Amino acid sequence: MPDLLGGKLKLRHLVLVTAIADHGSVLRAAEHLRLAQPAATRALRELEDLLGVDLFTRGPRGMRLTVFGEAFLEHARAVLTELRRAGERIVGLADTEVGTVTIGTLLAGSNVLLPRAIASLKRDRPGVTVVVRESTFDTLVPALLAGEVDLIVGRLNPVHTRPELRQVTLYSEPVRLVVRAGHPAVGRPDLTLADLMDYPWILPLTQTALRQELEQVLARHGLELPADRVECTSILTMRALLVETDMIAALPGLVVSTDERLVALPVELESVRRAVGVTLLSERLLTPSAGLMLEHLRGRAEELRGALETVGH
Structure with missing residues (x-):
């Protein structure tokens, strides 16, 4: 079994693998990372030697992940995501006026609740950047697990078989x-x-x-x-x-x-x-910006409950 904690595995290896997977070739990945192609090729060879497997196959349409590459890429993305979140959390703790929160949204919640909550958050923290991604629940959950979104706002789909997820009902x-x-x-x-x-x-x-x-x-x-x-x-x-x-x-x-x-x-x-609410990861702490977003979602949802009593009749 390869020793990935012995100091030979570098952060640059994780960055390179994700770049090659995203761009389809060592050349385009090197250009994206502003590296010389020989250096990128050498780093990939180092990683494959360390793991003892090939992560990519080379074909006429570029480089494709092997089954080993797909498994390694999943963990590489997770590690890089957690490092990004760590940086955001440190920045947020040092300066609560800045930060980024990425929200996945469904139809329920996207038309009234979410805009009001974003507007409320921006009034309090104009330096916080809010990124909104609209999609279906089954598409957003993998993004939540990968750390690409901080929370999902919308209809609460059943998650009783998914212990890694937790939900907050708003209305x-x-x-x-x-x-x-x-x-x-x-x-x-x-x-x-x-x-x-x-x-x-x-x-x-x-x-x-x-x-x-x-x-x-x-x-x-x-x-x-x-x-x-x-x-x-x-x-x-x-x-x-x-x-x-x-x-x-x-x-x-x-x-x-x-x-x-x-x-x-x-x-x-x-x-x-x-039932409209927020879906989160059970074991992951929210960044300060995501925590603020959740607070504003709760506040605006409470205001909407009176209107909903009228809508339902």
């Missing part, structure tokens, strides 16, 4: 069927879910919890998924489609309550309600 939000003001379905008497199947729909992506819940609601009413549909999680794209067309979408209640161009239809989605 519960109803999901409403939303259309544009002036939509043909607005004002129709005795409107039912079946009446809406003739309109085009915007549905969440298949891997999302909301999509699964909507499918279950439709099945309980003996209905199939609308044949005319778009699948999307981008709130900007969804809003534009809703405002410009006769499409229907299932959206968090706060979206419609804060947008005068959208209307919630009087068709209840029984059992579809979103």
